[in-house]
Amino acid sequence: MEVLTIAKFDHQLNEEICDKELRVISEDGTQLGIMSAEQANALADEQGLDLVKISPNAVPPVCRIMDYSKYCFDQRKREKEAKKNQKVVEVKEIRMSPSIDTNDFNTKVKAAQKFLADGNRVKVSVRFRGREMAHTNLGEKLLIDFAEACSEIANMEKNPKLEGRFMAMFLTPKKQ
Secondary structure (H helix, E strand, O other): OOOOOOOOOOOOEHHHOOOOOEEEEOOOOOEEEEEOHHHHHHHHHHHOOEEEEEEOOOOOOEEEEEOHHHHHHHHHHHHHHHHHHOOOOOEEEEEEOOOOOHHHHHHHHHHHHHHHHOOOEEEEEEEOOHHHHHHHHHHHHHHHHHHHHOOOOEEEEEEEEEEOOEEEEEEEEOOO
């Protein structure tokens, strides 16, 4: 079984820090001043905590005295929470032909309205076959009528555009 790590932390800890001078910050956020790595490590050991290099590029590098395992746990927890709260917007597609009948058209409109109500984008496309390519204006009118039927809950993101044998447009849900 493969173990997945959610967060990657690459901080230098305790004895890994070998700079001559460090700016040290205590656990509660107060600055303790500039001191050597040995002094900072001794101070962290006294408190039973870790010395963590937070900003290695600063001059002198900034280190903080903290409970590193608790910090890593909190970071993972925050990332999990952020991942849980994000919603993936899908693009649903509805295909029609230029010779679609009224009832079929209404069924497709209802399906699109359901997708839009769920917060998804909808790609509406019309496929032209054979001689239908000579009447692309019918497909464009059909798509514009479709957008008008969904206009209460959706905005037309892209106008109908012909790409090969398909004419497509995108609808996005209106913000509540």
